[in-house]
Amino acid sequence: MYAYVGGNPASLNDPLGWCAEDLAGDEARGEAAAGLFCLEHPIICILGFAGSLAAPVAAEAVFAAAEEAGSVDVAVDANKLSHIFDNPAHDLDTVVEQLGSQGNAYAAIQSAAEAAVNSGNLTGVFETVVDVAGTQVTVRGAVVNGAVRIGTAFVK
Amino acid sequence: MHLEPLETAVLEKLLNGDHPILVALKEQMSGLSVKARKYTGAGFFTEFSLALTAHRLPASSSRIRFGDVEATIDGLNNGAGFVLFIDDGLLHMLEGYSYDEPWPKEIHGFSVKYSNADRKAELAKLD
Numbered sequence: 001m002y003a004y005v006g007g008n009p010a011s012l013n014d015p016l017g018w019c020a021e022d023l024a025g026d027e028a029r030g031e032a033a034a035g036l037f038c039l040e041h042p043i044i045c046i047l048g049f050a051g052s053l054a055a056p057v058a059a060e061a062v063f064a065a066a067e068e069a070g071s072v073d074v075a076v077d078a079n080k081l082s083h084i085f086d087n088p089a090h091d092l093d094t095v096v097e098q099l100g101s102q103g104n105a106y107a108a109i110q111s112a113a114e115a116a117v118n119s120g121n122l123t124g125v126f127e128t129v130v131d132v133a134g135t136q137v138t139v140r141g142a143v144v145n146g147a148v149r150i151g152t153a154f155v156k
Numbered sequence: 157m158h159l160e161p162l163e164t165a166v167l168e169k170l171l172n173g174d175h176p177i178l179v180a181l182k183e184q185m186s187g188l189s190v191k192a193r194k195y196t197g198a199g200f201f202t203e204f205s206l207a208l209t210a211h212r213l214p215a216s217s218s219r220i221r222f223g224d225v226e227a228t229i230d231g232l233n234n235g236a237g238f239v240l241f242i243d244d245g246l247l248h249m250l251e252g253y254s255y256d257e258p259w260p261k262e263i264h265g266f267s268v269k270y271s272n273a274d275r276k277a278e279l280a281k282l283d
Contacts, residue, residue, distance in 0.1 A: 077198065077256070079196055079197030079198040079258070080198045080256070082196055082197075082198075083196040083197070083198040083199050083253065084198075086196075087201055087251075089201075089241050089243075089248070089249055089251075125226055125235075125237060125271050138221070140237055140239070140253070141255060142234055142235075142237075142255040144234050144255060144256075149234060149255035149256040150255070150256070151199075151236075151237045151253040151254065151255050152199070152237070152239065152251060152253040154221065154239070156219075156221050
């Protein structure tokens with residue numbers, strides 16, 4: 001009944017019917033901290049969310065992720081993109097360059113991880129190594145209620 | 157900067173054991189301090205600074221990524237995972253991450269455990 005706000009009508013709002021936003025206007029430590037629930041309008045969702053942020057840095061980060069995520073038709077969390085792709089220790093620059101954007105790279109990792117989970121009948125917390133644009137990427141995640149949730153990804 | 161309680165608990169759990177690499181990394185920890193810590197909203201990265209006298213691991217073990225510890229944390233329904241980065245034979249960084257949930261602003265309660273009680277598969281990464 002409340003799927004349009006991720007099943008959480010008490011703390012999420014969706015006035016335009018495009019995506020849910022956190023009524024608490026959550027922000028922390030200078031980075032956006034709220035999850036996004038938008039399956040069909042990621043750019044609209046992210047831009048709308050960015051408009052509610054007080055910290056300019058956070059807004060810029062979210063806008064940048066929105067631009068990069070333009071071709072991805074999945075929920076996109078700017079913090080998740082930054083977490084996975086902006087730390088040089090993850091060594092994922094080549095993958096991003098190959099696929100054109102962090103959003104595309106994330107989508108490819110998500111897709112490859114889902115295939116690995118399905119083929120290996122993986123459950124719970126998992127680690128798998130998948131080929132993404134010719135690079136062997138270690139993906140750590142968890143299967144939650146049948147859905148693959150990516151925790152992190154890096155090149156060993 | 158000092159290690160946060162969660163970081164300390166995860167590192168102690170990760171480095172527990174008598175594998176020679178674990179023993180060597182525990183020795184490195186004796187002079188460890190926090191060089192930098194970044195919260196990303198989806199987790200954290202904590203970089204380490206070690207004592208100048210810290211002994212590097214053998215060249216064959218100079219680059220390792222491992223982590224078979226997970227945490228139950230207040231505010232995270234799906235818990236959290238961790239990866240320890242060893243570069244150039246030295247402890248470099250601890251990463252913590254959630255599974256598509258915002259990382260809590262403050263951590264008031266947590267517990268840590270091994271992902272798999274049998275650590276053989278994870279410890280094989282150290283060989």
